[in-house]
Amino acid sequence: MSATATAGPASESELLAVLQGAFPAVAVRPTGDHPAFKLPVAEVPAALKLLRSQSGFDFLTDITAVDWDVEASPRFSVVWHLYSTTRLGYVRIVADCLSDTEPTAPSVVALWAGANWHERETFDLMGIRFTDHPDLRRILMWDGYPFHPLRKDFPLAGIETPLPDLEVGEITGATVKPAPMMGGPFVASTGEMNLTEAEPRAKDESWHERSEKPATL
Amino acid sequence: MVTPNTELTYNTKIEGDIVVTRVDAVINWLRSNSVWPMPMGLACCAIELMASASSRFDIARFGSEVFRFSPRQADCMIVAGTVTYKMAPHVRRIYDQMAEPKWVIAMGACASSGGMYRSYATLQGVDKIIPVDVYISGCPPRPEALLDALIKLQDKVTRNGGTTKQLLSA
Numbered sequence: 332m333s334a335t336a337t338a339g340p341a342s343e344s345e346l347l348a349v350l351q352g353a354f355p356a357v358a359v360r361p362t363g364d365h366p367a368f369k370l371p372v373a374e375v376p377a378a379l380k381l382l383r384s385q386s387g388f389d390f391l392t393d394i395t396a397v398d399w400d401v402e403a404s405p406r407f408s409v410v411w412h413l414y415s416t417t418r419l420g421y422v423r424i425v426a427d428c429l430s431d432t433e434p435t436a437p438s439v440v441a442l443w444a445g446a447n448w449h450e451r452e453t454f455d456l457m458g459i460r461f462t463d464h465p466d467l468r469r470i471l472m473w474d475g476y477p478f479h480p481l482r483k484d485f486p487l488a489g490i491e492t493p494l495p496d497l498e499v500g501e502i503t504g505a506t507v508k509p510a511p512m513m514g515g516p517f518v519a520s521t522g523e524m525n526l527t528e529a530e531p532r533a534k535d536e537s538w539h540e541r542s543e544k545p546a547t548l
Numbered sequence: 549m550v551t552p553n554t555e556l557t558y559n560t561k562i563e564g565d566i567v568v569t570r571v572d573a574v575i576n577w578l579r580s581n582s583v584w585p586m587p588m589g590l591a592c593c594a595i596e597l598m599a600s601a602s603s604r605f606d607i608a609r610f611g612s613e614v615f616r617f618s619p620r621q622a623d624c625m626i627v628a629g630t631v632t633y634k635m636a637p638h639v640r641r642i643y644d645q646m647a648e649p650k651w652v653i654a655m656g657a658c659a660s661s662g663g664m665y666r667s668y669a670t671l672q673g674v675d676k677i678i679p680v681d682v683y684i685s686g687c688p689p690r691p692e693a694l695l696d697a698l699i700k701l702q703d704k705v706t707r708n709g710g711t712t713k714q715l716l717s718a
């Protein structure tokens with residue numbers, strides 16, 4: 332491994348120098364923890380490869396995505412987190428997807444085989460298509476589920492659809508129904524010694540499915 | 549001259565090796581004391597289900613120690629855990645493969661009502677897809693609660709009327 336000899340996690344300026352040489356479009360991204368950079372989405376695989384070979388980021392921790400808002404443009408950003416097992420530090424790479432309706436990003440399965448399931452999950456829940464992914468199927472929801480549940484326009488309770496197995500749906504008459512929220516989502520109170528009080532409950536129990544939330548709230 | 553019978557128990561010396569009862573009662577009694585569970589362990593509740601089978605709680609005391617992972621050989625499906633919509637059809641198919649008579653225990657808040665998972669991915673109660681005989685509250689219920697549910701189920705099985713008729717007409 333040709334990691335630079337300096338000990339400790341790579342600093343922002345060091346990584347910026349490495350990236351700027353090959354990718355002039357790189358921009359530093361405001362961050363609360365690890366060095367973070369913004370790149371054009373098409374350049375990400377090459378940049379990750381460079382970080383792997385030049386800066387010792389040998390471990391892909393995570394791939395995820397952000398839906399900024401239904402109205403926002405660019406609406407989707409994909410996020411990659413790398414870790415260096417030699418210098419014990421992280422770096423975050425963020426890229427905006429070009430399309431707000433059919434977001435895509437290049438796959439990095441060729442660099443890390445472990446990217447496979449991360450990309451499938453990001454596709455399943457956020458609807459980002461990873462080009463050149465060897466097997467881009469849903470991983471949590473069932474094949475044929477029509478929505479991407481972590482998008483901002485998807486309600487937590489869900490949307491009515493048929494059961495994954497139509498035959499069972501026919502026998503039982505059951506469908507995928509929006510879950511009753513009853514004033515939820517439900518949150519537990521931490522630091523509560525009385526377990527009955529600490530049980531997860533809706534913060535606002537004044538409304539539920541049968542008595543609508545007042546418009547003034 | 550009739551002497552009142554003071555014998556409280558069955559005396560084979562006087563009455564011979566014969567017990568008089570109803571077929572229904574015998575069959576129900578046999579069934580209720582050898583309920584073979586089909587462990588449908590789907591989430592955390594399954595850990596308590598496993599504990600019920602361990603020596604400390606010993607579900608064998610109630611004749612249910614024979615956990616069968618084949619639906620063909622099981623009488624009672626114990627749904628222990630969160631039933632996701634993705635899993636729900638499989639639960640139903642396994643239930644369909646169990647031979648009659650069969651029963652279902654919904655163990656824990658998730659199996660009974662979806663529990664704390666009010667979300668797009670979770671079936672809000674396994675009774676939406678299979679008939680449930682006994683519900684257990686708790687998240688998770690302690691093994692004692694499962695044993696209590698089993699006793700309730702045994703009660704229900706023993707009280708079943710017309711067992712023989714059902715068998716003959718089946």
Ligand code: SF4
Pocket residue numbers: 591592593594628629630655656657658659663686687688689
């Ligand atoms: S009821 Fe609680 S313990 Fe049981 S499966 Fe649901 S979350 Fe887990």
